Each structure stands twice: as structure tokens, then as C-alpha cells.
Amino acid sequence: QSVLTQPPSVSAAPGQKVTISCSGSSSSIGNNYVSWYQQLPGTAPKLLIYENNKRPSGIPDRFSGSKSGTSATLGITGLQTGDEADYYCGTWDSSLSAVVFGGGTKLTVV
Amino acid sequence: QVQLQESGPGLVKPSQTLSLTCTVSGGSISSGTYYWSWIRQHPGKGLEWIGYISYSGSTYYNPSLKSRLTISVDTSKNEFSLKLSSVTAADTAVYYCATTSSSPYVDYWGQGTLVTVSS
Numbered sequence: 001q002s003v004l005t006q007p008p009s010v011s012a013a014p015g016q017k018v019t020i021s022c023s024g025s026s027s028s029i030g031n032n033y034v035s036w037y038q039q040l041p042g043t044a045p046k047l048l049i050y051e052n053n054k055r056p057s058g059i060p061d062r063f064s065g066s067k068s069g070t071s072a073t074l075g076i077t078g079l080q081t082g083d084e085a086d087y088y089c090g091t092w093d094s095s096l097s098a099v100v101f102g103g104g105t106k107l108t109v110v
Numbered sequence: 111q112v113q114l115q116e117s118g119p120g121l122v123k124p125s126q127t128l129s130l131t132c133t134v135s136g137g138s139i140s141s142g143t144y145y146w147s148w149i150r151q152h153p154g155k156g157l158e159w160i161g162y163i164s165y166s167g168s169t170y171y172n173p174s175l176k177s178r179l180t181i182s183v184d185t186s187k188n189e190f191s192l193k194l195s196s197v198t199a200a201d202t203a204v205y206y207c208a209t210t211s212s213s214p215y216v217d218y219w220g221q222g223t224l225v226t227v228s229s
Contacts, residue, residue, distance in 0.1 A: 103156045
């Protein structure tokens with residue numbers, strides 16, 4: 001069981017918007033930065049969002065991140081079929097002294 | 111841009127030691143920019159952080175693996191390594207090496223290597 005809780009799956013139509021939630025605690029999300037990763041089928045994860053809401057170079061602004069209290073949210077607008085992937089949140093947990101990830105959310109664009 | 115490549119045996123027998131090496135190109139391990147990380151993913155499952163090491167050798171390990179784990183760095187070869195002892199089938203996974211920045215977040219990932227624990 002993961003320290004961070006994500007919904008197992010979400011789905012939306014092409015062109016629509018979707019949000020993926022990530023719930024933690026005061027020792028994890030509540031007091032640390034959140035990052036988000038996209039894992040396309042058969043590939044390594046890729047950094048999408050770091051420090052709650054910053055995008056690395058090359059990541060389109062269709063991807064956004066936010067944090068409030070002990071939860072974080074990844075937003076994706078203008079959904080494309082190429083966005084179908086697993087999405088993971090991650091942060092530091094100060095109680096565990098460890099990097100922790102959510103269990104992942106599978107995005108289906110239908 | 112930093113590139114990472116894992117190497118090592120794809121099959122390890124139970125109770126033996128899993129050993130992997132990550133070769134870094136496009137950047138120097140000694141630069142101090144990153145922590146050098148190992149992350150694994152069990153088949154069909156999510157990501158599990160194993161641990162990371164700084165260029166100077168300071169290590170941070172997942173508490174659940176700490177008793178079996180050694181991560182080391184060889185700055186002369188620009189590579190870092192993972193050793194996980196007393197493996198069982200539960201250690202079968204894709205193992206990724208990666209860079210971790212200080213926030214922390216994982217910015218660059220290797221392609222991953224599947225390690226199967228089986229007799």
C-alpha cells in the first residue's frame with residue numbers, strides 16, 4: 001500500500017480536461033514539494049511537474065500542478081490519445097526519511 | 111543532458127546478491143548537481159524508491175531495504191552501483207537508475223533493466 005493515494009484510473013474524451021489527485025499527510029505532501037511523472041507503456045517514467053507546479057523544459061503548458069494542504073493535483077487540458085499513460089505523484093516523507101510515490105493512475109483517453 | 115544506462119545480470123538466484131551499475135554520460139557525477147538514485151518497479155505495479163547517493167558518498171536508503179542495500183559511487187568511472195543482498199522473488203522488478211534533484215524530484219531516468227530472481 002502506497003504512502004500517497006491516487007485514484008487507480010481516470011478517463012476523459014479527447015480535447016477535454018482531466019485532473020488526477022494525490023493525497024498524503026503532513027509529513028509527506030503537507031511539508032514537502034510534490035512532483036509528477038508520466039509513464040507511457042513500456043517506457044521509463046518522465047518528469048512532468050516538479051516543486052508542486054513547475055514544468056521542466058519541453059513539457060507543454062497543457063500539464064499543470066497544484067498543491068493544497070496534504071493533497072496535490074495534476075491537471076491535463078486538451079487531452080490527446082498520446083496522453084494515455086500511467087501518472088505518478090511523488091514527494092519526500094519526513095517521517096519515513098524516504099522518497100515516496102503514489103500507486104499510479106491510469107489515464108484513458110476515449 | 112544527462113543520460114543513464116543500467117547494466118548487470120538479468121537473472122539472479124534466490125539468496126544471492128543483485129548487482130547493477132549505472133553509467134552516466136553527458137554530465138559528471140562529481141558535479142554535485144544531483145543525487146544518484148535507484149528506483150524499482152515490480153511487474154505491473156507502481157514505483158518504489160530504493161535509495162540515492164551523493165557524489166561525496168552520503169547515502170539515503172529506503173528503510174524497508176536498508177539492511178540489504180548498498181549504493182556506491184565511482185567518480186573515476188562516472189558510474190554508481192546498487193547491491194541488494196539475500197534476494198527473493200519479491201525483488202523481481204525493473205530497476206531504474208536516475209538523477210534526483212534536491213527538492214527532491216527525479217529528473218532523468220535510465221531506460222530500466224528487468225531483474226528476475228529465480229532458481
